[in-house]
Structure formats: C-alpha cells, structure tokens
Amino acid sequence: xxxxxxxxxxxxxxxxxxxxxxxxxxxxxxxxxxxxxxxxxxxxxxxxxxxxxxxxxxxxxxxxxxxxxxxxxxxxxxxxxxxxxxxxxxxxxxxxxxxxxxxxxxxxxxxxxxxxxxxxxxxxxxxxxxxxxxxxxxxxxxxxxxxxxxxxxxxxxxxxxxxxxxxxxxxxxxxxxxxxxxxxxxxxxxxxxxxxxxxxxxxxxxxxxxxxxxxxxxxxxxxxxxxxxxxxxxxxxxxxxxxxxxxxxxxxxxxxxx
Amino acid sequence: xxxxxxxxxxxxxxxxxxxxxxxxxxxxxxxxxxxxxxxxxxxxxxxxxxxxxxxxxxxxxxxxxxxxxxxxxxxxxxxxxxxxxxxxxxxxxxxxxxxxxxxxxxxxxxxxxxxxxxxxxxxxxxxxxxxxxxxxxxxxxxxxxxxxxxxxxxxxxxxxxxxxxxxxxxxxxxxxxxxxxxxxxxxxxxxxxxxxxxxxxxxxxxxxxxxxxxxxxxxxxxxxxxxxxxxxxxxxxxxxxxxxxxxxxxxxxxxxxxxxxxxxxxxxxxxxxxxxxxxxxxxxxxxxxxxxxxxxxxxxxxxxxxxxxxxxxxxxxxxxxxxxxxxxxxxxxxxxxxxxxxxxxxxxxxxxxxxxxxxxxxxxxxxxxxxxxxxxxxxxxxxxxxxxxxxxxxxxxxxxxxxxxxxxxxxxxxxxxxxxxxxxxxxxxxxxxxxxxxxxxxxxxxxxxxxxxxxxxxxxxxxxxxxxxxxxxxxxxxxxxxxxxx
Numbered sequence: 001x002x003x004x005x006x007x008x009x010x011x012x013x014x015x016x017x018x019x020x021x022x023x024x025x026x027x028x029x030x031x032x033x034x035x036x037x038x039x040x041x042x043x044x045x046x047x048x049x050x051x052x053x054x055x056x057x058x059x060x061x062x063x064x065x066x067x068x069x070x071x072x073x074x075x076x077x078x079x080x081x082x083x084x085x086x087x088x089x090x091x092x093x094x095x096x097x098x099x100x101x102x103x104x105x106x107x108x109x110x111x112x113x114x115x116x117x118x119x120x121x122x123x124x125x126x127x128x129x130x131x132x133x134x135x136x137x138x139x140x141x142x143x144x145x146x147x148x149x150x151x152x153x154x155x156x157x158x159x160x161x162x163x164x165x166x167x168x169x170x171x172x173x174x175x176x177x178x179x180x181x182x183x184x185x186x187x188x189x190x191x192x193x194x195x196x197x198x199x200x201x202x203x204x205x206x207x208x209x210x211x212x213x214x215x216x217x218x219x220x221x222x223x224x225x226x227x228x229x230x231x232x233x234x235x236x237x238x239x240x241x242x243x244x245x246x247x248x249x250x251x252x253x254x255x256x257x258x
Numbered sequence: 259x260x261x262x263x264x265x266x267x268x269x270x271x272x273x274x275x276x277x278x279x280x281x282x283x284x285x286x287x288x289x290x291x292x293x294x295x296x297x298x299x300x301x302x303x304x305x306x307x308x309x310x311x312x313x314x315x316x317x318x319x320x321x322x323x324x325x326x327x328x329x330x331x332x333x334x335x336x337x338x339x340x341x342x343x344x345x346x347x348x349x350x351x352x353x354x355x356x357x358x359x360x361x362x363x364x365x366x367x368x369x370x371x372x373x374x375x376x377x378x379x380x381x382x383x384x385x386x387x388x389x390x391x392x393x394x395x396x397x398x399x400x401x402x403x404x405x406x407x408x409x410x411x412x413x414x415x416x417x418x419x420x421x422x423x424x425x426x427x428x429x430x431x432x433x434x435x436x437x438x439x440x441x442x443x444x445x446x447x448x449x450x451x452x453x454x455x456x457x458x459x460x461x462x463x464x465x466x467x468x469x470x471x472x473x474x475x476x477x478x479x480x481x482x483x484x485x486x487x488x489x490x491x492x493x494x495x496x497x498x499x500x501x502x503x504x505x506x507x508x509x510x511x512x513x514x515x516x517x518x519x520x521x522x523x524x525x526x527x528x529x530x531x532x533x534x535x536x537x538x539x540x541x542x543x544x545x546x547x548x549x550x551x552x553x554x555x556x557x558x559x560x561x562x563x564x565x566x567x568x569x570x571x572x573x574x575x576x577x578x579x580x581x582x583x584x585x586x587x588x589x590x591x592x593x594x595x596x597x598x599x600x601x602x603x604x605x606x607x608x609x610x611x612x613x614x615x616x617x618x619x620x621x622x623x624x625x626x627x628x629x630x631x632x633x634x635x636x637x638x639x640x641x642x643x644x645x646x647x648x649x650x651x652x653x654x655x656x657x658x659x660x661x662x663x664x665x666x667x668x669x670x671x672x673x674x675x676x677x678x679x680x681x682x683x684x685x686x687x688x689x690x691x692x693x694x695x696x697x698x699x700x701x702x703x704x705x706x707x708x709x710x711x712x713x714x715x716x717x718x719x720x721x722x723x724x725x726x727x728x729x730x731x732x733x734x735x736x737x738x739x740x741x742x743x744x
Contacts, residue, residue, distance in 0.1 A: 064349020064682060073679035090677070099526050105421045105438035107430070124430070126420050127343070127413015128438055129353035133672060134525045138351055138680040142413065144344030166342045167413025236676055239526055 023183060024192070025114040027216040027244070028174055029223045030203070032089055034250040035231075036210035039072050039087035043202035043211065047091075050175060050201035052161045054147030067141040069172040070202050086250060089211070091202070092139040092172035093235065093243030094118050100131035100140065108169070116216075116244055117174055125168040132169060136236050140171045174213075175200035195221040216244075269296040269724055275736075283736045284729060292569055293384055294738055296724040299717075303466050306713045309562040310467075311475065313710060316561065324703035331696020334689050339415055345689050351682035354411065355669035356690035358521075360697060361407035362539070362664045363546065364400040365445065365518050370547025371397025372452060372511045375459070376504040384727075384740065385575050387719040388567040392558055392705070393551045394456040395714065399704035400550075401449045403697045408438070410693060437521045444517040448510050455503045458496065461486050463713040478711075515543045522667065528605040529598075529671035538590035545583040545629075546660035549653035552576050556650045558709055567715045570644040577643030580653065584633045609674050617683070618670050621662050628659030 047053060047069045056066050070091040076083055098118045100109045108125040111118055132140040146166030149157065157163060160177040164170050182198045195214050203211035214223035231248040274281040288295040297305075338345050348355055375390035409415050421432050421442060432439050465486035468479035486492060519539035522530040532538075552573065559568040598606035613622040632655050636642045643649055673682045708714070730739035 060344065063344075063347075064351065065344050066350070073677065075679065088679070090679070102433070102435040103437060103525070105432050105436040105442075107433045124420070125414070126417045127415075128408070128411075128421075129413065130436070130438060130521075132350075132353040133527060136526050136676050138675055138677065141350060142343070142353060144348070145342035165414075169413075239676075241526075 023114065023187070025116075025217070026179075026193070027116045028094070028179065028198075029116075029214060029216040029227075030091075030094075030174070030200075030245045031212040031223050031226055031248065032245065033210045033212070033248040034087065035248060036206075036208040037072075037087045037089060037250075038208060038210075039074060039085065040207065041072055042205045042207060043070050043089060044068050044072065046201040046205035047172070049156065050158055050161070051173070052147075052149075052157050052163050053141075053170075054143065054149070054164075055153070060144070065144045067143070067170070069139075069141060069170070088235070088247075089202075090137055090139060090235070091245065092118065092174075093137055093241065093245045094172075094174060096242035096244060097240060099134040099136065099239075099241060103130040103134050104128070105130070115176075115179065117176065117179075118171075119176070120169060120171055120173070122162055122164045122168050122170060127167040127169065129169065136239055136241065140169050142169050143167060268298075269727070270298045270301075272296075275731075279734070280731070280736055287729060287736065287738055290569070290571060291727075291738055292388060292567060292571070292720065293723040293727045294729070295566075296727070297566075299721045302721055302724075303470060303713075303717050305564075305566050306463075306562075306715045306717055307467055307470055309564075310710055310713065311471070317706070317710065320706055321703070324699045324706065327696050327699030328703055329696075331693050331700060334692040334696065335410055338410070338689050338693075343411075343413055345687065347685045347687040347690065349682055349684070351675065351680045352669060352672045352684040354672060355684045356686055356694060357407045357411035359661070359664045359668045360694055361404050361411075362518055362668065363661055364404035364407065364697070364701070365515060366539075366543035366660065366664075367547040367550040368397045368400035368404060368448075368452070369511055369515060369540070369543040370551045371395070371400075372448075372455075372507050373544055373547070374551065376455070376507045376511070379500070380504045380508070383575075384723050385572055387723045388564075388715050389551065389555060389572060389576070390719065391456070391459065391712075391716050392554050392709075392714055394452065394459070395705050395708050396547075396550060396554050396701070397452050398449070398456060399701045399708075401445065401452060402704070403701055405445060405449060406697070408441070437517070437524050440517045441521060444510075444514045448507075448514045451503065451507050451510055455500075455507055458499055458503065459716060459719075460712050461496065462488065462493075462718040463716060466717055467713060482712075512540055515540045527672060528603075528674065528676060529609050529667070532594060534590060534594050538587075538594060541583065541586045541590055542660060542663065545580070545587045546657060548576060548580050548583055549656035549660070552580065552653040553650055553657070554705060556646050558705075558714055559646070561706075562709060562714065564715060567720065573646055573649050574640065574643045577637050577649050577652075580656065581633060581637035584630065584637070584656075588630055605674065605676050609671055612670070612674070613666065618666060621666060621670070625659045625662040625666065628655040629663065 048055060051069060053069055054067050060066065070089055073088040073090045075086050075088065077086060078084055094117055096116070098109070098111065101111055101118065103109075104125075105128060106124055106126055108121045109118065109131045110121065127142070129142055132138070132142055143164055143166045147163060149163075158177070160181070178200060179198055182193060186193045186197075193215065195218060198213065198215075200211075200213050203209075203213045212222055212226065214221040216224050216227065218224060226248075227246060229248065231251065233247055233249060234243050234245070235247065237243075274284055346356065371390075371393035374386050374393040378386040379390070409418050412418060420430075421438065423432055461483060464479050465483040465488060468476060468483050471479060516536040516539065519535035523532055523535035525531055555568055555572070555576070558564055595610070598610050612618045633652055636648065636652055641648075642652070669684045673684060675681070726740055728739050729736050731737075
C-alpha cells in the first residue's frame with residue numbers, strides 16, 4: 001500500500017500525526033491620525049469594493065439602511081464663520097473585550113485570540129441584532145434586505161470575500177482575507193511577516209496615509225512605534241471595551257481641535 | 259356532590275334568621291359576596307356552562323374581526339420574512355423596536371395571571387376564585403404571543419432553531435452567556451408551567467362540562483377530562499399538585515421578567531444598563547397585567563353574563579390591587595430617573611431632557627398621566643373602583659401608559675447611543691403597526707374562543723369557597739366568617 005492509500009484508509013491517526021502548522025499570533029492594530037483625515041470618504045469606497053459591501057439606494061440610506069463598514073462621522077464645532085468640521089472615521093474597533101460577543105445566542109460573534117480580531121460568522125448569524133444594539137460604536141451593519149449587485153458590479157465582486165445574505169449582521173473584519181493571504185505567503189516562503197506587508201483596503205486607499213495598520217506585538221512596526229504619544233486616544237475608552245483601533249487627536253496648524 | 263337539600267341543611271339552603279333586622283343583614287352580605295351567596299353546585303355550573311355554549315351574533319362578529327386581524331398579522335409576517343427586515347422602520351441605530359416593545363408588554367401582562375392564581379391562592383385570598391382562570395388564560399395567550407415576538411423580529415427566522423440546544427453533527431450549541439438564551443429558557447419554562455397549571459385547574463370543570471354537554475362538545479370534554487371522576491383520591495392529588503405548582507411558579511414568574519429586563523440591563527446602552535431594571539420590570543409587568551385582567555373580566559362578564567360571579571367586590575379588590583401596584587411602580591420609576599437627573603452624566607442627561615422637553619415629551623407626559631396621575635386621582639375612591647366602566651377606563655389608560663413606558667425604553671432610548679453621530683428616531687411603518695394590531699387581536703381572539711370552549715369561571719373553586727364560608731353573629735350584627743380550612 002502506498003502512503004497515500006494508508007492515509008486515505010486510516011485518516012484518524014495519520015491526520016493527528018500530521019505536522020501541525022502553528023500560525024504565529026498577531027496583535028493587529030489600526031492607528032488613525034485625525035490630523036491627517038480630510039473626510040474624503042475614499043476609505044469608505046475602498047472598503048465597499050474590497051469587502052463586497054452592498055450598495056444601498058439613496059432612499060434606503062436616508063431610512064438608515066446604508067451599510068458602510070467604515071464611515072466618516074462628521075462633527076461640527078464652533079459657530080458662524082468659525083465653524084469647522086471634524087472627522088472621526090468609525091469602524092469596528094475589534095475590541096479585546098467586545099460587548100457584541102457574549103450577547104449573541106448562537107456564537108456568530110466570536111473572538112480570535114490569535115489574531116486579536118473580533119470575527120463574525122455570517123452563515124451562523126440568525127439576525128437577532130443583539131450585537132448591533134450592544135455595540136457602543138454602532139459599527140455593526142445589518143443586511144436589512146438581501147444584497148443586490150447590479151450590472152457590471154457583479155463582475156467586480158471580490159472572490160475572497162463571502163457575499164452575505166439578507167438578515168445577517170456584518171462588520172469590518174480588518175480585511176481578514178488579506179491577513180490570511182500575507183500570512184500564507186509568509187508561511188510558504190518560511191519567513192516572518194514583514195511590517196507593512198498587510199495593508200487593509202482603507203489604509204491602502206487613504207490619500208493622506210491617515211490610517212496605519214500593523215502588528216502591535218512587533219516593536220519595530222510602524223504602529224508600535226507611533227503608539228503611546230500624547231495625541232493618542234481610544235473612542236469611548238471609559239466603557240472598558242479595550243478597542244484595537246487607536247486614534248491620534250487632531251490639533252493642526254489652524255489650531256483646530258479634534 | 260349531592261344536590262338535594264339534606265337534613266344538615268347545605269350552605270345553599272341555609273335559612274334566613276327569623277329576626278327581620280338580622281335577615282336583612284344576611285341578605286345584604288349574600289348580595290355583596292359571591293362566596294356567601296351559595297347556590298346548588300348544579301346551578302352554579304349551569305351559570306357558567308349555559309352561556310358558554312350559546313354562540314350569539316356578537317361572538318361571530320368578534321370572531322370574524324379578530325380572526326381577520328390575526329390573519330393580517332400572519333400575512334404581514336410572511337411578507338416581512340420574504341422581503342427582509344428593511345420593510346420596518348428600524349435603522350442601523352435602532353435595531354430593536356416594535357416587536358421587542360410588544361414582547362416586553364405581553365410578557366408583562368402575562369404576569370398577572372400567575373400572580374392572581376398562584377400567589378393569591380397560596381395566601382388564601384378568597385376573592386380571587388372566580389377571576390383566576392380568566393387571568394390564567396390571559397397569561398397563556400400573552401406568553402404565546404410574546405414567544406413569537408423575538409421570532410418575528412429575527413433577520414433569518416427560518417434558522418430560529420439554532421438558538422435551541424439540539425444535538426447536531428457539528429456540535430454547535432447556543433451561547434449560554436447570551437441573555438437571549440436565558441430569555442428563551444425562562445419564557446419556555448414559564449409558558450410550560452402556566453399551561454400545565456391552568457390545565458390542572460380546569461380538569462374538574464371539564465369533567466363537569468362533560469357530564470352536562472352533548473355532541474362534539476361531549477366528545478371534546480371526554481378527551482380533555484382525562485377520565486376525571488372526582489374521587490377523594492383524585493381531589494387529594496389535585497390539591498397537592500396545585501399547591502406545588504403554586505409555590506413553584508411564583509419564583510419562575512419573578513425570574514421571567516427579571517431575565518427580560520436583563521436583555522436590556524446587561525448591555526452598554528445608556529439608559530438600559532441599570533441595576534434596578536429587574537424589580538422595576540417585574541412590578542411594571544404586574545401593574546399592566548392586573549390592568550389587563552380587569553379589562554378581560556369586564557368583557558367576559560358582559561359577554562357571558564357572569565354578573566353572578568364577577569361582582570363589585572372583585573372589581574373593588576382588583577382596583578385596590580392596581581393602585582398599590584401603581585405606587586410600587588412609581589417608587590422604582592422615581593429611583594431610575596432620580597439618578598440621571600442628579601448625577602448629570604452627559605448621555606443620560608440628553609435622554610432625560612428628551613423626555614422632559616424634547617420630541618419625546620408628549621409621550622413621556624402621556625405616560626405619567628396614564629400611569630400615575632389618573633390612577634392616583636381616582637382609584638382611592640370606592641365609587642370609582644366599584645364602577646366597572648370607570649375602572650376599565652383607568653385600566654385601559656394604564657395599558658396605554660405601560661405600553662408607552664416600554665416604547666420609551668426600547669424604541670426611544672436605543673436611538674441615543676454615546677456617539678451623537680448615530681442618534682436616530684424610530685418611526686413605525688405599516689408592517690409593525692399591522693403586526694402589533696394583529697397580535698393584540700390574537701390575544702383577545704384566543705381568550706374569546708377559549709372562554710367558549712372551557713368553563714372560564716372555575717366552578718369547583720367557587721363551590722368549594724362557598725362551602726367553606728359562613729356567617730357569625732356578634733351582638734346585633736352579622737359578619738361573613740370563614741373557618742380556617744387548614
């Protein structure tokens with residue numbers, strides 16, 4: 001009997017004996033410099049394209065059914081001529097202590113300790129929307145209708161990403177499909193991941209490079225280097241959700257506050 | 259039970275005293291109190307079973323209208339499931355609203371039935387005897403409806419069984435950390451217990467109905483009576499079982515609305531994560547529930563000519579009960595609102611101002627008037643409590659008030675998360691309105707049909723109560739007296 005036949009006939013022990021490839025763990029972290037954010041919404045568009053996020057009609061968006069995994073929250077400050085807008089790109093904060101996880105009755109919202117990510121299992125979701133309510137950032141997007149992609153857009157769908165069905169919850173994944181790809185590339189080439197190798201769609205598109213992404217556990221990474229400054233803050237830090245998205249306060253040359 | 263007058267003079271055959279003054283007193287007592295106004299058991303049974311079998315034009319009209327609304331509910335639900343939850347007015351900030359409001363409301367009115375039939379039974383409040391079954395049927399139908407609400411609101415209702423622990427080849431189980439899982443467990447336990455409790459209590463009456471009916475009803479009751487013959491042994495077992503159920507179901511009842519409140523209190527939503535929510539929801543549930551029982555009592559009294567059973571004393575007692583619950587509810591409400599008003603946490607202040615002077619102010623003040631002002635201004639008066647239209651009016655207002663209270667908590671507060679960019683207002687659309695109307699209709703339809711199928715007044719409990727009652731003469735006055743039964 002060849003080795004293949006042995007394996008096929010007796011899968012149990014040989015499968016257990018097969019060498020296990022331990023994937024290295026990462027602390028994926030995003031850093032958004034609000035001083036650099038111009039509120040151009042390019043990240044929103046990039047995210048839609050990369051992640052097959054459904055595009056809703058104007059009427060639906062007005063009704064609050066728009067689905068954007070990342071959005072630019074715009075806040076106005078000051079009065080009259082002195083009034084200026086500040087922007088806060090808001091996406092899933094990939095909380096280490098995520099409020100959305102314990103409330104899901106079917107374990108559709110689960111945590112990956114290895115990747116420091118908050119995962120959403122689309123085909124397990126039954127649509128109770130408890131997670132969406134319990135997300136203080138309102139980062140979770142519900143498919144109020146089954147998604148419809150028209151015309152040539154169907155040709156542009158990303159084959160690495162599931163197209164979700166109606167009635168399920170979805171949210172920013174930190175472009176987990178890209179994370180997987182670079183991890184596997186590194187595994188095949190037998191080398192550790194390089195900083196800057198993994199870039200999510202929003203960071204890739206940001207014209208001012210306001211979004212920096214990387215592995216916080218690597219002290220040489222750009223993210224780790226830039227963390228810990230005075231401008232650093234986390235949104236709703238007091239709630240104890242321990243987000244993995246950090247922001248740098250704006251305080252630009254025009255003296256504006258962020 | 260022997261029905262002819264025996265030499266020992268059974269309770270329904272007790273002569274009036276010879277003294278005309280004392281006789282007048284006894285007559286007055288009999289007129290006031292159902293349990294003093296004993297009649298032969300056969301006559302009591304006839305007063306319940308007679309009207310039950312006569313289906314008049316009003317019944318069929320109600321049946322068609324309520325049935326139509328129920329059908330509308332089911333059709334709308336199918337439409338919503340087919341189209342997607344987007345047909346409702348929900349949005350990305352307010353992901354729960356209409357159905358969860360209904361859910362809390364119906365679980366709430368489902369509490370009164372158990373409280374009246376179990377807690378008051380244990381405490382030996384005799385006046386509850388004729389009310390208990392109507393209250394229990396309200397519990398059962400309200401819980402059935404409440405059970406459908408989380409299903410109606412699911413994005414993929416056809417996968418609802420994934421929330422149940424069933425063995426499957428992938429070894430996937432529901433998440434025991436989720437309040438929804440606790441919720442399902444608590445409600446399912448409560449629904450099962452309530453149905454069993456109600457069915458046990460009905461058994462002797464079904465047997466009575468079996469003896470006194472013919473045709474399809476006789477066949478139905480023969481099956482439902484489970485061969486009840488009324489032997490001493492059977493009565494003893496029934497008494498023991500009902501006692502166990504009464505004590506057992508009370509903690510279940512308290513747990514259910516506490517767990518429902520945890521659906522909210524366990525979250526990070528401002529206004530929801532409050533430690534007082536458990537008892538506050540339980541009291542609110544009893545408050546709206548007792549109000550709903552009063553309404554059902556009045557409807558049944560009119561529809562089934564139950565004037566003999568449901569008297570002023572019952573409405574009076576329920577009115578007092580409603581007033582006490584109103585006080586208790588206000589105590590919790592005050593506690594819940596004093597804190598944000600005092601400590602001025604920014605987001606809670608936003609919600610508080612929204613209620614006192616924002617767009618939600620009309621709702622909030624309507625609720626305060628309906629839940630506090632009107633009950634407190636009227637229910638202290640015996641005249642109001644004994645007048646059925648007035649009491650039903652107050653009870654209806656309490657329903658409106660309590661519905662608004664749940665609406666403010668679920669549909670309004672949820673629109674105000676911590677990041678102001680996401681603030682939103684929920685406006686109901688046609689599907690929610692139709693479904694809500696439909697479920698209300700279904701509860702009324704259920705009780706209407708059930709009241710024609712099973713004796714809605716517990717005949718045996720009334721007869722038993724009458725057997726135990728007597729009068730005692732002290733000087734020139736006669737008082738109702740009840741020997742301690744155990």
